[in-house]
Amino acid sequence: xxxxxxxNIRRSFAPWADPAAIPQVRFESVxxxxxxxxxxxxxxxxxxxxxxxxxxxxxxCGKTTLMRMLAGFETPDSGRILLDGQDLAGIPPHxxxxxxxxxxxxxxxxxxxxxxxxxxxxQQGLARxxxxxxxxxxxxxxxxxxxxxxxxxxxxxxxxxxxxxxRALARRPKVLLLDEPLGALDKKLREETQYELMDLQAELxxxxxMVTHDQDEAMAMADRISVMERGRIxxxxxxxxxxxxxxxxxxxxxxxxxxIFEGMVISVEGEIIRxxxxxxxxxxxxxxxxxxxxxxxxxxxxxxxIDILTAEPEGxxxxxxxxxxxxxxxxxxxxxxxxxxxxxxxxxxxxxxNRSRKTETPIAWxxxxxxxxxxxxxxxxxx
Amino acid sequence: xxxLRAPHLLALVFGIAFLYLPILVLVLYSFxxxxxxxxxxGFSTRWYAALLQNQALLDAAWLSLKVALVSASLATILGLxxxxxxxxxxxxxxxxxxxxxxxxxxxMPEVITGxxxxxxxxxxxxxxxxxxxxxxxxxxxxxxxxxxxQARLVMLDRSLEEAAQDLGAxxxxxxFAITLPMIAPAIxxxxxxxxxxxxxxxxxASFTSGPGSTTLPMRIYSSVRxxxxxxxxxxxTLLIALVATVVVLASLLIKRDALART
Amino acid sequence: xxxxxxxxxxxxxxxxxxxxxxxxxxxxxxxxxxxLPFLIVLRIALSDTARAxxxxxxxxxxxxxxxxxxxxLDLESFATLVGDSLYLDAYLSSLRIAATATLIALLxxxxxxxxxxxxxxRWQPALLILVxxxxxxxxxxxxxxxMAILRPEGxxxxxxxxxxxxxxxxxxxxxxxxxxxxxxxSYLPFMVLPIxxxxxxxxRSLLEAAADLGAxxxxxxVSIVIPLARPGIYAGCFLxxxxxxxxxxxxxxxxxxxTLMIGKxxxxxxxxxxxxxxxxxxxxxxxxxxxxxxxxxxxxxxKEAA
Numbered sequence: 037x038x039x040x041x042x043x044n045i046r047r048s049f050a051p052w053a054d055p056a057a058i059p060q061v062r063f064e065s066v067x068x069x070x071x072x073x074x075x076x077x078x079x080x081x082x083x084x085x086x087x088x089x090x091x092x093x094x095x096x097c098g099k100t101t102l103m104r105m106l107a108g109f110e111t112p113d114s115g116r117i118l119l120d121g122q123d124l125a126g127i128p129p130h131x132x133x134x135x136x137x138x139x140x141x142x143x144x145x146x147x148x149x150x151x152x153x154x155x156x157x158x159q160q161g162l163a164r165x166x167x168x169x170x171x172x173x174x175x176x177x178x179x180x181x182x183x184x185x186x187x188x189x190x191x192x193x194x195x196x197x198x199x200x201x202x203r204a205l206a207r208r209p210k211v212l213l214l215d216e217p218l219g220a221l222d223k224k225l226r227e228e229t230q231y232e233l234m235d236l237q238a239e240l241x242x243x244x245x246m247v248t249h250d251q252d253e254a255m256a257m258a259d260r261i262s263v264m265e266r267g268r269i270x271x272x273x274x275x276x277x278x279x280x281x282x283x284x285x286x287x288x289x290x291x292x293x294x295x296i297f298e299g300m301v302i303s304v305e306g307e308i309i310r311x312x313x314x315x316x317x318x319x320x321x322x323x324x325x326x327x328x329x330x331x332x333x334x335x336x337x338x339x340x341x342i343d344i345l346t347a348e349p350e351g352x353x354x355x356x357x358x359x360x361x362x363x364x365x366x367x368x369x370x371x372x373x374x375x376x377x378x379x380x381x382x383x384x385x386x387x388x389x390n391r392s393r394k395t396e397t398p399i400a401w402x403x404x405x406x407x408x409x410x411x412x413x414x415x416x417x418x419x
Numbered sequence: 420x421x422x423l424r425a426p427h428l429l430a431l432v433f434g435i436a437f438l439y440l441p442i443l444v445l446v447l448y449s450f451x452x453x454x455x456x457x458x459x460x461g462f463s464t465r466w467y468a469a470l471l472q473n474q475a476l477l478d479a480a481w482l483s484l485k486v487a488l489v490s491a492s493l494a495t496i497l498g499l500x501x502x503x504x505x506x507x508x509x510x511x512x513x514x515x516x517x518x519x520x521x522x523x524x525x526x527m528p529e530v531i532t533g534x535x536x537x538x539x540x541x542x543x544x545x546x547x548x549x550x551x552x553x554x555x556x557x558x559x560x561x562x563x564x565x566x567x568x569q570a571r572l573v574m575l576d577r578s579l580e581e582a583a584q585d586l587g588a589x590x591x592x593x594x595f596a597i598t599l600p601m602i603a604p605a606i607x608x609x610x611x612x613x614x615x616x617x618x619x620x621x622x623x624a625s626f627t628s629g630p631g632s633t634t635l636p637m638r639i640y641s642s643v644r645x646x647x648x649x650x651x652x653x654x655x656t657l658l659i660a661l662v663a664t665v666v667v668l669a670s671l672l673i674k675r676d677a678l679a680r681t
Numbered sequence: 682x683x684x685x686x687x688x689x690x691x692x693x694x695x696x697x698x699x700x701x702x703x704x705x706x707x708x709x710x711x712x713x714x715x716x717l718p719f720l721i722v723l724r725i726a727l728s729d730t731a732r733a734x735x736x737x738x739x740x741x742x743x744x745x746x747x748x749x750x751x752x753x754l755d756l757e758s759f760a761t762l763v764g765d766s767l768y769l770d771a772y773l774s775s776l777r778i779a780a781t782a783t784l785i786a787l788l789x790x791x792x793x794x795x796x797x798x799x800x801x802x803r804w805q806p807a808l809l810i811l812v813x814x815x816x817x818x819x820x821x822x823x824x825x826x827x828m829a830i831l832r833p834e835g836x837x838x839x840x841x842x843x844x845x846x847x848x849x850x851x852x853x854x855x856x857x858x859x860x861x862x863x864x865x866x867s868y869l870p871f872m873v874l875p876i877x878x879x880x881x882x883x884x885r886s887l888l889e890a891a892a893d894l895g896a897x898x899x900x901x902x903v904s905i906v907i908p909l910a911r912p913g914i915y916a917g918c919f920l921x922x923x924x925x926x927x928x929x930x931x932x933x934x935x936x937x938x939x940t941l942m943i944g945k946x947x948x949x950x951x952x953x954x955x956x957x958x959x960x961x962x963x964x965x966x967x968x969x970x971x972x973x974x975x976x977x978x979x980x981x982x983x984k985e986a987a
Binding site: 427435439444445500513517523524531554561615619622625636640643644647655663666674 | 702703704706707708710711712714715716717718719721722725789790792793795796797799800806808810811812814815817818819820821822823825826827828829830832835836866869870873923924926927928929930933934944947948951952957960961964967968971975
């Protein structure tokens with residue numbers, strides 16, 4: 037049976053799916069320890085030319101260390117890092133064809149914007165005119181014409197971010213490294229900059245490697261995301277794969293909101309699986325090779341995939357009864373918590389999109405309601 | 420920058436050696452049995468014994484100690500008040516002059532401060548002795564104490580004081596319950612600095628003391644002008660040991676205090 | 682209870698009644714024992730030399746007669762200062778010696794401060810105490826320690842002779858070299874501390890960024906470390922240069938007859954020649970000279986802050 041596409045995107049750029057594609061960067065079994073702490077543990081990952089890759093994870097998961105090893109600021113204890121087939125071991129940072137945009141931007145406070153951007157070019161021994169031309173080109177690229185004479189402390193946060201970007205791009209690196217590139221910006225500016233960065237990446241065709249702890253940022257910008265957990269990669273994939281097909285409970289819970297119903301498999305018929313849980317008998321349609329009756333399994337369900345009804349729904353599909361426990365109006369949607377009937381009384385999050393400005397059947401606290409969702413909406417998590 | 424590289428280690432060893440070797444030589448030769456400075460005549464504490472017989476030196480040390488104790492205490496009080504005035508009172512009439520007078524003694528050559536104070540005391544026809552030296556020392560060291568205390572006061576999180584006030588404490592109560600305990604290490608440091616500066620001062624004391632009130636540095640100075648003497652080595656060693664002990668103890672105390680607070 | 686006490690003291694955010702004392706007490710002290718004495722120095726610098734005790738005229742007899750002093754002013758002492766090349770030489774040589782000492786101190790202090798700032802974090806407090814500790818021990822004793830080392834047949838001579846490096850004594854004692862050594866040694870902590878502070882504050886990611894942009898270690902040092910340590914370097918130079926100019930103890934104990942320094946001249950004029958007006962004039966002129974580095978440093982600091 038031909039499965040439907042995940043999410044609502046059709047991607048044409050997917051070199052990782054092509055066995056003949058040659059990766060540009062390759063981490064091979066890389067391990068890095070700091071004292072007793074293993075920051076990166078036997079990690080293997082390939083980045084493809086032109087890819088926008090995000091390393092996503094909580095602080096301390098090793099994502100920054102992994103990136104700093106590619107830049108040359110940390111040395112792997114074991115394993116290799118290859119760039120265009122060349123082993124980077126022993127090459128100091130200043131000789132590597134990568135450039136980094138630092139989380140703090142690390143703009144040299146005693147130099148003007150011009151000198152900051154020109155710094156890397158001057159190290160290459162570029163002629164004065166060539167330096168000036170390239171700096172001007174970079175300033176245009178980041179829309180900061182006319183700011184060349186300013187000092188970093190005369191710039192706003194967003195402008196500093198652009199200078200840092202221009203400075204890192206000026207040397208035309210093979211790979212641009214971005215350490216929490218939007219972390220210091222406020223929400224509104226973050227979204228704007230996000231799309232500008234994406235456009236820039238598409239325009240330049242460069243490989244970007246970004247470190248972030250913000251899943252929205254990673255989802256919106258990256259071609260692929262590596263979700264990291266304690267020095268290892270929990271899952272690599274396109275954003276919609278990470279979101280709709282999380283490999284395990286860690287990924288499911290880290291990326292986006294999710295409801296998890298724990299239970300036991302009571303029957304497997306092809307791809308139709310039935311699970312007995314505290315919320316009742318649940319049905320889902322998900323391929324699960326080798327799954328046996330009697331195994332422990334959970335059904336994971338995103339809040340936006342659930343409907344709230346005032347009457348018991350008819351027909352197949354899943355349903356559960358409960359009462360409204362909490363309502364949070366968020367503008368674009370309303371997050372409702374429903375307390376299911378029964379001893380466990382599990383709280384289920386439901387995201388109701390606010391498609392119209394007014395509704396005829398508003399909900400209120402303590403209303404009796406029915407939840408309903410498709411058999412294809414749930415994700416099977418084993419164990 | 421995580422590991423210490425060879426050139427760094429070399430710079431550290433050379434720098435620290437330069438700072439400590441002269442003192443070490445001095446201490447070493449205070450235990451030399453021989454009177455000759457370059458000849459090692461075996462270990463002996465005879466110069467320490469001789470020190471106890473030197474009544475003039477003991478008198479001078481006692482006077483210096485008294486001056487240092489009194490002047491450091493007065494200087495710390497004035498320093499605390501000045502730091503509060505500069506750090507917590509906003510603008511007041513003559514603040515610029517005040518700040519200037521606090522900073523000036525730090526860069527003023529001691530010979531000038533000493534000369535000026537002496538001319539004042541002569542003009543007032545004051546009898547020169549313990550009190551004139553003490554006043555001179557208070558004037559100099561209060562400025563150092565102010566700087567030390569003010570630095571801590573500036574670092575202090577104002578919201579702590581505001582929180583206390585918000586919870587109903589009067590300004591005076593805020594000062595004694597919040598501000599004072601928080602800056603106590605700096606007050607101690609300021610007192611110590613004032614104490615050691617006073618104990619150490621030769622120039623101001625030479626100008627402002629009178630006959631019969633010779634301080635320890637003055638006594639040491641008049642003997643060493645004539646050359647190196649083992650007795651002075653012994654006295655210096657004792658002084659160094661005293662100051663080093665007090666400073667190390669104080670820094671440990673402050674550190675423990677800081678640790679207890681975190 | 683809290684509201685009760687609040688009402689008892691003065692209202693608002695001010696201090697209770699003795700608030701003004703906090704300012705007035707130290708203010709009065711400084712006016713009486715700092716500002717007033719300087720006015721007297723200025724006054725006496727402008728009066729005649731006299732052999733009476735106190736050795737100046739007219740005699741100070743009371744505040745009410747201040748006007749009389751003003752009428753007796755003269756510039757004789759300043760004329761002596763300008764006319765006699767001894768004083769000019771002393772000022773110039775003080776500046777030269779202080780500048781040389783500052784430069785040497787900088788050359789020794791910078792590597793030391795850099796090594797301290799680069800050392801592992803947990804060592805740094807101990808290193809800091811090691812550098813500060815000599816500053817707390819007596820200045821006079823530290824200068825005296827060098828007398829034992831530098832004097833003829835002293836520790837240094839004995840050591841070098843023992844190593845077979847010299848046959849004759851070096852004869853360093855009572856020379857300008859000895860004065861320079863004494864100054865560098867005494868004021869080194871003043872140079873190390875501000876430089877260390879500015880290096881320690883230096884954001885490591887700036888060095889990483891420079892490396893990332895292709896700068897070699899030497900380039901990073903010249904383009905990033907030195908410019909960003911500049912406030913510390915200037916502060917250190919200021920803290921060494923200014924006290925060195927007016928220094929008395931070091932040239933007196935370690936210097937020889939030919940090492941001329943203005944602090945020593947002032948001392949001699951006052952204690953040996955008992956020419957109080959001339960000593961006062963020397964002091965006033967020295968203050969004017971000191972104002973130059975002071976204003977220069979202030980300008981730099983203000984520019985830095987802006």
